[in-house]
Amino acid sequence: MADLWQILTTGWDWKPSVLVGCAALVFGYLVVFKYRVRGYWPWFGAAVLLLLLALVSPVDSLGDIYLFSAHMVQHLLLLLAVPLLLLAGLPVRQVRKYFERFPLLARLERGISWPPFAWLGGIGTMWAWHYPSFYEAALENEQIHIMEHFSFLVTGVIFWWPVRRPLAENRLPPLRALLYLVSALFASLVLGIILTFASPDIYPAYLSPVDRYRVLGLLRNGWGITRELDQQLGGIIMWVLGSLFYLGVILSTVISWFSEVGTEEDYQEAGEESREVSAAS
Amino acid sequence: MSNTSLPLVPEKSEPLPSLGSKEGLLSWIASVDHKLIGIMYLVTAGIFFVIGGLEAMVIRLQLGVPANNSFITPEIYNQLFTMHGTTMIFLVVVPLMLGFGIYFVPLMIGARDMAFPRLNLLSFWLLAFGGIFLYFSFLAGGAPDAGWFAYTPLSGRPYSLSHGMDYWALGLLAVGVGTLASGINFIVTIITRRAPGMKFTQVPMFVWTTFVNSFLIVLALPALNAALVMLLADRLFYANFFTPDTGGAPILWQHYFWAFGHPEVYIMILPAWGMIAETIPVFSRKPLFGFAIFAASSVAIAVLSFAVYAHHMFADGLGHAFDALFGASSELIAIPTGIKIFNWIATMWGGRIRFTTSMLFAISFLVTFTIGGVSGVTFAVVPTDWQTTDSYYVVAHLHYVLFGGTMFAVFAGTYYWFPKMTGRMLSEKWGKWHFWTTFIGFNLTFFIQHVLGLMGMPRRVFTYPDYPFWGLFNQISTAGALLLGVSVLIFFWNIFISLRKGALAGDNPWDAWTLEWATTSPPPEKNFDQLPEIKSRRPLWDYKHPENPDWKQPQSGKKPKTTSADFSHPAQPETKTEVKNGSKNAVMDRRKLGMLIFIASEAVFFLLLILAFLYFRYQNPTAQFSANNLDTLKTLIFTVCLVASSVTVWLAERSLKQSKAGRVILWLAATVILGLVFLAGQSLEYFNLFDKNIDIRTNTFSSSFFTLTGFHGLHVFSGIVALATLAGLGFIGLFKRAKGLLVLQTVSYYWHFVDAVWLVIFTVVYLIK
Numbered sequence A: 001m002a003d004l005w006q007i008l009t010t011g012w013d014w015k016p017s018v019l020v021g022c023a024a025l026v027f028g029y030l031v032v033f034k035y036r037v038r039g040y041w042p043w044f045g046a047a048v049l050l051l052l053l054a055l056v057s058p059v060d061s062l063g064d065i066y067l068f069s070a071h072m073v074q075h076l077l078l079l080l081a082v083p084l085l086l087l088a089g090l091p092v093r094q095v096r097k098y099f100e101r102f103p104l105l106a107r108l109e110r111g112i113s114w115p116p117f118a119w120l121g122g123i124g125t126m127w128a129w130h131y132p133s134f135y136e137a138a139l140e141n142e143q144i145h146i147m148e149h150f151s152f153l154v155t156g157v158i159f160w161w162p163v164r165r166p167l168a169e170n171r172l173p174p175l176r177a178l179l180y181l182v183s184a185l186f187a188s189l190v191l192g193i194i195l196t197f198a199s200p201d202i203y204p205a206y207l208s209p210v211d212r213y214r215v216l217g218l219l220r221n222g223w224g225i226t227r228e229l230d231q232q233l234g235g236i237i238m239w240v241l242g243s244l245f246y247l248g249v250i251l252s253t254v255i256s257w258f259s260e261v262g263t264e265e266d267y268q269e270a271g272e273e274s275r276e277v278s279a280a281s
Numbered sequence B: 001m002s003n004t005s006l007p008l009v010p011e012k013s014e015p016l017p018s019l020g021s022k023e024g025l026l027s028w029i030a031s032v033d034h035k036l037i038g039i040m041y042l043v044t045a046g047i048f049f050v051i052g053g054l055e056a057m058v059i060r061l062q063l064g065v066p067a068n069n070s071f072i073t074p075e076i077y078n079q080l081f082t083m084h085g086t087t088m089i090f091l092v093v094v095p096l097m098l099g100f101g102i103y104f105v106p107l108m109i110g111a112r113d114m115a116f117p118r119l120n121l122l123s124f125w126l127l128a129f130g131g132i133f134l135y136f137s138f139l140a141g142g143a144p145d146a147g148w149f150a151y152t153p154l155s156g157r158p159y160s161l162s163h164g165m166d167y168w169a170l171g172l173l174a175v176g177v178g179t180l181a182s183g184i185n186f187i188v189t190i191i192t193r194r195a196p197g198m199k200f201t202q203v204p205m206f207v208w209t210t211f212v213n214s215f216l217i218v219l220a221l222p223a224l225n226a227a228l229v230m231l232l233a234d235r236l237f238y239a240n241f242f243t244p245d246t247g248g249a250p251i252l253w254q255h256y257f258w259a260f261g262h263p264e265v266y267i268m269i270l271p272a273w274g275m276i277a278e279t280i281p282v283f284s285r286k287p288l289f290g291f292a293i294f295a296a297s298s299v300a301i302a303v304l305s306f307a308v309y310a311h312h313m314f315a316d317g318l319g320h321a322f323d324a325l326f327g328a329s330s331e332l333i334a335i336p337t338g339i340k341i342f343n344w345i346a347t348m349w350g351g352r353i354r355f356t357t358s359m360l361f362a363i364s365f366l367v368t369f370t371i372g373g374v375s376g377v378t379f380a381v382v383p384t385d386w387q388t389t390d391s392y393y394v395v396a397h398l399h400y401v402l403f404g405g406t407m408f409a410v411f412a413g414t415y416y417w418f419p420k421m422t423g424r425m426l427s428e429k430w431g432k433w434h435f436w437t438t439f440i441g442f443n444l445t446f447f448i449q450h451v452l453g454l455m456g457m458p459r460r461v462f463t464y465p466d467y468p469f470w471g472l473f474n475q476i477s478t479a480g481a482l483l484l485g486v487s488v489l490i491f492f493w494n495i496f497i498s499l500r501k502g503a504l505a506g507d508n509p510w511d512a513w514t515l516e517w518a519t520t521s522p523p524p525e526k527n528f529d530q531l532p533e534i535k536s537r538r539p540l541w542d543y544k545h546p547e548n549p550d551w552k553q554p555q556s557g558k559k560p561k562t563t564s565a566d567f568s569h570p571a572q573p574e575t576k577t578e579v580k581n582g583s584k585n586a587v588m589d590r591r592k593l594g595m596l597i598f599i600a601s602e603a604v605f606f607l608l609l610i611l612a613f614l615y616f617r618y619q620n621p622t623a624q625f626s627a628n629n630l631d632t633l634k635t636l637i638f639t640v641c642l643v644a645s646s647v648t649v650w651l652a653e654r655s656l657k658q659s660k661a662g663r664v665i666l667w668l669a670a671t672v673i674l675g676l677v678f679l680a681g682q683s684l685e686y687f688n689l690f691d692k693n694i695d696i697r698t699n700t701f702s703s704s705f706f707t708l709t710g711f712h713g714l715h716v717f718s719g720i721v722a723l724a725t726l727a728g729l730g731f732i733g734l735f736k737r738a739k740g741l742l743v744l745q746t747v748s749y750y751w752h753f754v755d756a757v758w759l760v761i762f763t764v765v766y767l768i769k
């Protein structure tokens, strides 16, 4: 317990870049939407908190130096959870107003929500950054690392956009949304499988980390997280937890799809069509 | 709202074609009518059910007394349990699920047939052929004997000397391809063939579970195919995938097999759940409770099944992280499964239940399936699994879910739908006999096996020592099995007698609500004369109760709710476009859609071969020395040719859009030539390697290299054949017809896919070192 406590307390690293970024995010949010964010700000707040958690908490420090698995948790947060919450935090009415006022913005919005683009953006970023030389570069160079995380956030938002964009009437119709999400799930699942069975030396930096927080002995010997185990764990986190996250969104899509009770007009329309056809046949 | 839909006029009911006359026989074996094909599936499955059942009887007789060395030999015993498992899973349960689907899905969505009737027939013949092929092994020197999951190296050449395993692998390939084709057929049918006005969310639950199931089929079967291909390469061509002494990895077989095998167990239960979700509401006189949740939990299970397959491998020593996470996530499956059980019980709650035979089977399904689910959950606790794996406890589990689950559902479905298929009711009197003998016989046979398993009796061993109670308990089990045998006889007798003397069914004997009951029994060749208006999930209810139709009251009195992940956005009428899709059904041409789904399946197949390649690269770097002999530069040139051929196909398509039929043929010819050049280059590479004494036998690298590129080459070749055929058809005017463009586009999808796969292979094999 004391060990855990040690890690939980010493592992915080309040990087100024993160703090400034988060503050700017909150400030921008409030200003752009003119404080009319009732009902939405809790989602946005949760997103920012989670973002902080991912970037300054021990998850970050451990992932940076010692544990691949911690880094995978961080990546899932940045790529999946935070962007989804950010989207949920956008006040629909304000967003709609902006799109009406600035047609260019609306055009841009339609552009990025072209599903193949958004899908490849999200999945491609995820795959690319796990390619060993890119991954190593990010660990070695803080600038690149920041870029990595930033790109996760951006492509994460773009990835969720087609299925969770604020203007719900433009979202992908349910069946296509399901296809979009399920295929994404598989793409991340496959990455998870590859990482799970990869040999421990594909990310050499973790083989002999610089023991900045003096917890290496604890992790490796005390808790028994060897490099092999760590590699496996990270892969499985991607594989299983990642899948579960997508699955949650998939389920909510199915449920809301099947729970829709159409309006009376919908039914009339449908009825007329089937009459026409049976009359014609 | 006035109800203007036309009355349902019953057409003169055509009896099923008889087998006596010549035309009758032909109309069975060559008909593309989904109803006849469906029945052929069911009958074939029934025949294999009897065969598999007889094998089980022999097994149980052998185990009837302890230390039995005189009845059958261990070798025969091994063949019997292998064939029993393989038969029941691949030739009985899956075909039953498909057969009911093929018969009823088109009827339930108001369609005239499946989207690809001829493909449907092909699926059936692949099943029949694969099954017969598998059984031919008995004559050819020994049936397969390595268990239904055929673990390597036991199933490899050195340990399975007879040709049994070859028959097994080839037979399953045939059956598997047929199943895959059915999966594609279902998806396209359900997307494009729904009756006008029927929204996707209004299909009956059996159709929805079949839909979800088809995705499982399309994505899981390729894993089996990849595994089988590798096994065959090992056995027939002396490759090294699974042979430990030459660097191969037996564990890889387990991964691939269970990546297929675990989804497979849900392939065997999802449609059965759908059947129960049809019968319980009708016999409780209430709509299915919580339709949306039920639909979603089916999706959840399907998706989870891919993520948790490794729970079959707890005894492999894959590591604690592995075990813990897969154990925990397997437990999760119990949630959606439990939700379903809750849905069914809530449907019955307060309903006016009619205890027909069908309903009795459905209710006992709830009991027995739950027991199977509970033992499943105990396996997901890893330490428990270590104690019980490979014991009779597993046998009990899988029979509770497959017999007590799927087969009970099949019986419920049979009693429910038999009148529709034949025009006659199954006898309720014999039905009750059938039910009670089945229920008692089943529980007698398998419940005690839980205990035997906990006492340590291993599965798959031909006899056992005379420990206290082991003999007694096994005798109980054998007695139960004999009773089960009697129950099957009663069932067939019931079918036989009811076909002749059963009460006439009429269109809708159960007063049910879904579309299959809106036509005659059996349905005419075209299925429907008229369809009632479809405005809800229960069109026949609406038709009969114009004063109180489903669509006037929001289902179960609830307002549409946005779910948590929709957060607080106001619900937007997302369905608007869907209504159009649903009712006009013009989503996409059926051929193109079918091709895309096929491509998805092929992608999984190649993905697995590529992963195997990578796996050996990680695990066995020494074999990589052979990789230095690859000729990257030359291959790059041929790669460019292949990419260029994608462009020429695209040009052909463009010319067709500009209706220049002559140019189309030219571009197609260019594509064919480029494809051939690529194949020639590929052969050069092969000969280059052969010269250096590297072939598929050399090491793990060469095995996976030749298998991967070989299969890709095969795909290029079939693409070339398809393109050449198209060009040939072009000469007789294909491209002057409207269909031409669709066909060309369909083939070009495939071609682009094959090229894309090559780019991945090229990157993985040649560029990443």
Ligand code: HEM
Pocket (backbone or CB within 6 Å): B149, B265, B266, B268, B269, B311, B312, B330, B331, B333, B334, B337, B372, B373, B374, B375, B376, B377, B379, B380, B385, B388, B389, B390, B394, B397, B398, B401, B402, B405, B406
């Ligand atoms: C609550 C859900 C379920 C869980 C958690 C579960 C879990 C498991 C586990 C962990 C095993 C491996 C046992 C071992 O070999 O040590 C197993 C075996 C098996 N399960 Fe399930 N199961 C569930 C439901 C089902 C269903 C619904 C089916 C089929 C319809 C099924 C069919 C099988 C079969 C056929 C085997 C035996 C495979 C073999 O070794 O030959 N299970 N189950």
Ligand SMILES: [Cu+2]
Pocket (backbone or CB within 6 Å): B261, B262, B265, B309, B311, B312
């Ligand atoms: Cu399983």
